[in-house]
Amino acid sequence: MIELDTLDRLILREMVRDATQSASAIGRALGLSQPATWRRLQRLRDMGVIKGQRLELDHEKLGFGVSVFLGVKLATKGRVSLEDFERAVSAIPEVQTVEHILGLYDYRLRVVARDISDFERVLRRRIMTLPGVGDVEANVLLSEERRPGPIG
Template identity: 40%
Template sequence: MQQELDPLDRRILQALQEDASRSTAEIAEMVGMSQSPCWRRIQRLKDEGFIRSQVAIVDRRKVGLNAQVFVLVKLTMHGRQNLDEFSDQIRAFDEVLECHVLMGGYDFLIRVVAADIDAYHTFFFDKLSRLPGVQEVNSVISLSEIKSTTALPL
């Protein structure tokens, strides 16, 4: 059974969201506790699934992924099998960073990155539009990012 988060847990999680490369000693100092109990709390937060992973966030533009496109997809059939098949296939595409099942006029919202619009064009025609069951695709190109964060409001 998962424990509830107390204020110290929340401060630890906030510190890790800001910079997960900080040492346990640095985090302990930031939240006002000693290193050993802080380490145990971090381990518990990992064990209980509050911390899923610790990663480096790479600037997509610095690695040549200059186009970001939000894609709305509607399937021809809405049975559970069709949703599962589409989900399984979309997971295999490296260009897809996120995929969400929707309620409403579309079935999926997908966030795609590509080198440029030509690369997205290739992705669209060679991969996405060829998936079985795809009825309609509406692509929205992001001109600029106003806010992008992975930090949850704790």
């Protein structure tokens, strides 16, 4: 575990709130100079605490009004490799996340679609035809609130 001081945690909270902020803006918000803030941000990147910055898209505004979480259990017959399944499912553009999990299912996928009939098309023609797919359970997302999680 990496030791973080109070300023590091405050900087991370600012970055989680809005990762597009400059070191200068973060410094102003926290009462730090731009160079001191920049050095701390660089140190956090170098230590691997900040792994990158991602663009968050509004899927609904892009025409993808349905999000579905799929639990996928691989079939035991034929024993397709996990890597083969992950590579094949990752090639489907509607699949936003692929999580290998422990529990009733082997994988949890987040799939976006234009509507329910579009999701059915993706499910039938793309996901169910993947090598090794056995049982699938779908849960349609009704609403979502993102939480930043604990920092230190």
